[in-house]
Amino acid sequence: MLIVAFWFWFSTRNEDTTDDAFTEGDEVTITxxxxxxxxxxxxxxxxxxxxGDLLVEIDSRDTLAQRDQAKA
Numbered sequence: 592m593l594i595v596a597f598w599f600w601f602s603t604r605n606e607d608t609t610d611d612a613f614t615e616g617d618e619v620t621i622t623x624x625x626x627x628x629x630x631x632x633x634x635x636x637x638x639x640x641x642x643g644d645l646l647v648e649i650d651s652r653d654t655l656a657q658r659d660q661a662k663a
Contacts, residue, residue, distance in 0.1 A: 627653055 631648040634640060 625654065625657070627651075 628650040629647050630650050632646075633648065634644075634646050640646065
């Protein structure tokens with residue numbers, strides 16, 4: 592029994608345990624300046640993305656109509 596207890600202590604002595612652990616991460620909220628419809632979503636949930644990756648394709652018809660109305 593003493594050998595088993597020593598082996599258990601020796602194999603787990605460097606492990607940290609806690610009852611109130613949490614992970615730290617960055618959260619970013621993306622808000623548009625205009626209302627548009629999303630045509631295609633190019634990422635999945637919890638997918639890692641890099642700077643410059645295309646996330647969504649939007650329907651540009653409403654934006655073009657607003658631009659044309661502003662020009663008129």
